[in-house]
Amino acid sequence: MSDAIRVEDVSKLYRLGIVGNRTIAEDLNRLWARMRGKEDPYMKVGEINNRITKGRSDYVWALKDISFEVKKGERFGIIGKNGAGKSTLLKILSRVAGPTKGSIKLKGRVASLLEVGTGFHPELTGRDNIFLNGSILGMSQKEIKSKLDSIVDFSGVERYIDTPVKRYSSGMYVRLAFAVAAHLEPEILIVDEVLAVGDAEFQRKCLGKMHDVSEKEGRTVLFVSHNLQAIKNLCQRTLILNNGEIFTSGTTDESLKKYAELVREVKINVKTDIDNNTNRRGKGVIRFSGIDVTDSDGNKRNEFELGETIKFKISYEVFREIEGLNLIIAILSGLSRECITLAIHKLTSSTLYPGATGEAEVVIPDIYIKPGEYPLYFELIDEKFNGYSKDVIDDLTAPLIIKGGDSVKETDFDPDKPSGFIAIPSNLVMNEIETSKITKKEILN
Amino acid sequence: MSKSNSEPEWTIEIKPVSGWFNLHLKDVWRYRDLLFMFVRRDFVAVYKQTILGPSWFFLQPILTTITFTIVFGNIAKIPTDNVPPVLFYMAGIVCWGYFADCLTRTSSTFVSNAHIFGKVYFPRLVSPLSNVISLLIKFGIQMLLLIGFIIYYKLNGALVDPNIYILLTPYLIFLMAGLGLGFGIIVSSLTTKYRDLSFLVGFGVQLLMYATPVIYPLSAAPEKYKWIILLNPMTSIIDTFKYAYLGAGEFNAGNLMYSSVFMVVIIAIGVVIFNRIEKTFMDTV
Numbered sequence: 088m089s090d091a092i093r094v095e096d097v098s099k100l101y102r103l104g105i106v107g108n109r110t111i112a113e114d115l116n117r118l119w120a121r122m123r124g125k126e127d128p129y130m131k132v133g134e135i136n137n138r139i140t141k142g143r144s145d146y147v148w149a150l151k152d153i154s155f156e157v158k159k160g161e162r163f164g165i166i167g168k169n170g171a172g173k174s175t176l177l178k179i180l181s182r183v184a185g186p187t188k189g190s191i192k193l194k195g196r197v198a199s200l201l202e203v204g205t206g207f208h209p210e211l212t213g214r215d216n217i218f219l220n221g222s223i224l225g226m227s228q229k230e231i232k233s234k235l236d237s238i239v240d241f242s243g244v245e246r247y248i249d250t251p252v253k254r255y256s257s258g259m260y261v262r263l264a265f266a267v268a269a270h271l272e273p274e275i276l277i278v279d280e281v282l283a284v285g286d287a288e289f290q291r292k293c294l295g296k297m298h299d300v301s302e303k304e305g306r307t308v309l310f311v312s313h314n315l316q317a318i319k320n321l322c323q324r325t326l327i328l329n330n331g332e333i334f335t336s337g338t339t340d341e342s343l344k345k346y347a348e349l350v351r352e353v354k355i356n357v358k359t360d361i362d363n364n365t366n367r368r369g370k371g372v373i374r375f376s377g378i379d380v381t382d383s384d385g386n387k388r389n390e391f392e393l394g395e396t397i398k399f400k401i402s403y404e405v406f407r408e409i410e411g412l413n414l415i416i417a418i419l420s421g422l423s424r425e426c427i428t429l430a431i432h433k434l435t436s437s438t439l440y441p442g443a444t445g446e447a448e449v450v451i452p453d454i455y456i457k458p459g460e461y462p463l464y465f466e467l468i469d470e471k472f473n474g475y476s477k478d479v480i481d482d483l484t485a486p487l488i489i490k491g492g493d494s495v496k497e498t499d500f501d502p503d504k505p506s507g508f509i510a511i512p513s514n515l516v517m518n519e520i521e522t523s524k525i526t527k528k529e530i531l532n
Numbered sequence: 533m534s535k536s537n538s539e540p541e542w543t544i545e546i547k548p549v550s551g552w553f554n555l556h557l558k559d560v561w562r563y564r565d566l567l568f569m570f571v572r573r574d575f576v577a578v579y580k581q582t583i584l585g586p587s588w589f590f591l592q593p594i595l596t597t598i599t600f601t602i603v604f605g606n607i608a609k610i611p612t613d614n615v616p617p618v619l620f621y622m623a624g625i626v627c628w629g630y631f632a633d634c635l636t637r638t639s640s641t642f643v644s645n646a647h648i649f650g651k652v653y654f655p656r657l658v659s660p661l662s663n664v665i666s667l668l669i670k671f672g673i674q675m676l677l678l679i680g681f682i683i684y685y686k687l688n689g690a691l692v693d694p695n696i697y698i699l700l701t702p703y704l705i706f707l708m709a710g711l712g713l714g715f716g717i718i719v720s721s722l723t724t725k726y727r728d729l730s731f732l733v734g735f736g737v738q739l740l741m742y743a744t745p746v747i748y749p750l751s752a753a754p755e756k757y758k759w760i761i762l763l764n765p766m767t768s769i770i771d772t773f774k775y776a777y778l779g780a781g782e783f784n785a786g787n788l789m790y791s792s793v794f795m796v797v798i799i800a801i802g803v804v805i806f807n808r809i810e811k812t813f814m815d816t817v
Contacts, residue, residue, distance in 0.1 A: 182653035185811030222566035
C-alpha cells in the first residue's frame, strides 16, 4: 500500500523565555546572517529538549530530525512523555505551525482535531455552530447540510439545537462538537488527545469511530494519546517521541514494550523541580529520593503476572521539621484513575528533623487485579495528614503492568475476560445437570 | 513497497518557507463556504443581546454626523464646499468608516484569531477577507441611509448634485477595501511578535482621518500642507466619493490613479509579509 504521510527530517526550533528587547536584537542578527547567505546562528546553539534540566541556551529543538512514513488506511499512534514534542509534531502536520527544517508530504484532504469545537461562537445556536465549525474543519455547506440530521442525532442534543451554545452544559458542548468532527470525511484524520475531555462512554464512542473510519473506509488515522490502552486498542504502529527525537518506531506492541523501559528510567530524585511538574505536589518539606518496584528476588521490573509478589522500595529525605510520617501507596485504574487499592503505612510518630533520611519496603504478597496497566501513586505525609508537609509522586513512575501468566493457565479462569478490577482465579468443582424428561419433539408439538 | 516504480502524487507539501507571492487563492476558493460562514457569524453575533440590534448601524453615523456638524460646522465654521454640512460630514464618515473598520479589524487578525489559528488549518487569508466583506454589508446599509438623506435634501431644494461619477462607487469600494486590507495585514503580521504597532493603529487611524478631507474640503486646505494631504491615498477616494454623490469639490483622475497604484503596492507588500509570517506566527503570537 502507498504512503499517505511522509515526514522527512523535520526539526523545530523554539526560543524560550519572553519576547522583549533582546528578541529584536536576535532577530536583526538572524536577518543579517540570512542576508549574507549564512545559516541561522541560533540553530547551532539549539539544545536537546529536556524540560527537567536547566539548559544553557534559550534555544531548544522541540523536534529534531523526525522522519517516518504512514501508509494509507493505517492507524498510527504517537506517544511520549509531557514535552516530548507530540503536540509540536501534530501542529506541524496540521499546518498550524511551520517546521524550521525538513518537509512533510501528505496525500489527500487532511482534517485535524487538536481540540473539539474550534471556533464555536457562544452567541450562535447549536445549528449555526455546526455549520461554522464544519466549515472551519473544511467541510462544504452542501456536505454539512446533507449530514445535518445525522450530526444532530449523533450529538443527542436535538432539543437544544436552536439555543445559543453558551447556554449548553459543557458535556453537551463537547458532544455537539465531536458530532461535527465525527462526520468529517478526510483521507487523513489527525487526532490529539481530545478524548481526555469526555466520559468513558464518550471515549469509547470516539475510539470506535476512529477504528471504523480506518477499517471500513480506508482512511488514515494519526492518533496521539497518553492513554496507552487506547493506543494499544486502536493503533497498528506506534512512534515514541522522547525529548524531541524519535525513541523508537514499530508495531504498537514492540513500541509499547520499549516505552515501558523508557518510562521506568524516570529517576525520582529530591531535586526534581516541584513547580515544573503537576504530578509532583508538595512544598519540599520531605521528598522521595527513590522509588523502586521489584519482584520478590529484588529485580527491578514493572510487569508482573497474576499471583506474583510485588515489592515497593522507597527512600526519602527530610528538609524541614515534620511531625510523624505516613507512607501511602495506591494502585490506580489506567482508564478512570480511580483508586483500586490504597494502603496507609505508618512509618514513625516521632518528629523528624532536616537531614533525616529513611528507607521503607512494602510488599504485596500476591497481586490479583485484572490484567492491564495501572498507574502508581506514592505519597509521604505527616501524622496529621497536613497537606503542607507532603510529597506526592502521582503517575510519574512506570505503570504497573499485570499479565495473566502461567499461574492461571491450568484453571478455568480467563483473566482477560472478566469485568471488574479483581481477578480471583476460580475452578468449577461441582457441575451436575439433571436432564428433563421432556424431549425436543414434545415441545414442538 | 518499492519507491521507484510509482512515486505517489502528494497533494500537500509542508516546507519551512513557501514562495514569496503564493496567495493560495485556490485554497481560499475551496474554503469559500468558510468565508461565508465567517461573514454570517460576524453579522449575526455582533448585535446579539442588544436591544437596538442592527439599528446601531444607523445610529453610529447619525450621532457622529450630528457631533461633527455642531463641532466643525457650527463652532469651528469649517467650510463644506457649499454643500449642506450634514450631507458633507455623513458622506465623509460613511466612507472613512469603511476604510477605518477594514484596517483596524484586519490588523488584529492574527492576535484575535490565535485560538482558532492555533488549532486548525485553513487559508489564513479567509479571515481578513471575511472582515472586509462583512464590513461591506454595514457600509451598504449606511449608504442607504446616506442616499435617503441626499434625496430628502434634494427634494427640499438644497445644493446637492449627484452625477454620473456615482458609477465609480464599486471601484472606490474596491480601492478602500484594498487599502484597508493591505495596511491591515501588514500591521497584523508585524504585531504577532511585537505588539507595539497595535497601539499605534488605534489612534493612528483617528489621526489619519484629519489628514484626509473628511471634515473639510480639499479646497479649504492651506496650499502649504496640501501635498501632504494629497500623499494620503484615501484623499482622492473620499474626494471622488463626495464629488459623485454631492457634487462637492472636483474630480481628479490623476489623484485617483495614484491611489490605485498605491493600493496595488500595499497589497503586494502585505501579501509578501503575510506569507512570511503565516507559518511562524503560532510560535510567537
